[in-house]
Amino acid sequence: MDKRNPLVKNKRILQSSYIPEQLPHREEQIKEIVEIVAPSLTKDKPSNILIIGKTGTGKTAVVKYIGKELKKADDNEENCSFIYINCEVVDTPYGILYNIGNQIIKDETKSIPFTGWSLDRVFSELTKYVDKENKIYIIVLDEIDRSFQKNGDDIFYFLTTINEVLEQSKVSIIGISNNPKFTDFLDPKIKSRLGEEKIIFPPYNTVQLEDILKDRSEEAFEKGVLSPGVISYCAALSAQDMGDARRALDLLRIASDIAERNNDSIITEAHVKYAKNKIELDAVSEVVRTLTSQSKTVLMSIVINTENDNPTMNTGDVFATYKHISEILETSTLTQRRVAGLISELDMMGIIHARVKSFGRAGRTREIELGSKEVMDLIKSDVLFKKLKNYKNVKQTTLI
DNA sequence: TGTCCACTGGAAGGGAGGGCTT
């Protein structure tokens, strides 16, 4: 675990979870948010804030940074508490309330169980505890659009109306979203409450990314280990990629790992190039690896069709193959409706390409293509499909 | 211009599995 990389002083600094002392090119946004949030130090309720910006534009870092500063300015959290929830990690209404509750409730014997209670009960228990001390609670809901997608707006309704029931304390919400349009689908009442203040985080440009990388790399690396063009190269790659600073830092970190493993004393552009490929491949294999076995079987059906000279298949083709191989594998067979749903999930994950297309009289269906060759190799090597080694032959004799 | 295909996509609901409450 603690094997030291001779190139790196402090690797933690390159991790996206690290909150630096300075957040370059976000001074304006910090100032805006601080102005809104500052009244909480005198127990006045700040407006709710909605923060919008693409991945890696510093939204989470800025908010966490402000939370840290707020804590410093407020002795023992006497006037306000800062609560952070990531709605992608905790994605059910119960889970969100459970997490908020247990960050507020200090007495462990009174904490909310992670399952078992009705939502109503969690609501009322939470309200009771929030109102116990006269305080401002700032609740940050990161990736708020994820929760809305899955659960609708019940939970936002609760959180934005809770102040009407509270007698002492007040709750302020900071919502963070990648998707600027997500509020369009909210109930108008909730929409206006949630978005009392709106702050936009624009993507970083190449120059700004370079500044960020320079700052961090000075702290993270030993002197002289970065070859001159490396930082601008990482910045340029990530600027193409929607100005994602997280991506840029990942590139640098992985590049340094690769250099270390090769016992190279200098990190070069070649390492970065290699890192880029590695990141992309890792992302895909992680997704494929963690699919449920049914999703894997659907994906396998798409692979088989591709290999059998049917590179653009439709839902019906996939389902036929799916049915057949799940018989061979002796697993349960899902309905076509469900398989169609799994296909559209795979599409959303970016593993396959599926677009709805109409063939006139021949009906309307999805035209499905495999995303990449890597996916094919990954899924074929899955232990689940050992039995299908000679599927091609099987198919010729028994299918249709 | 209307028909009709092969689905899509939404909704409702079931049931298993986790766990609390009485």
Next chain:
DNA sequence: AAGCCCTCCCTTCCAGTGGACA
């Protein structure tokens, strides 16, 4: 032990649809 509740995964049902074809 029986009765709840929430979540996840799934089925069933059905209205809706883009566009080739008659």
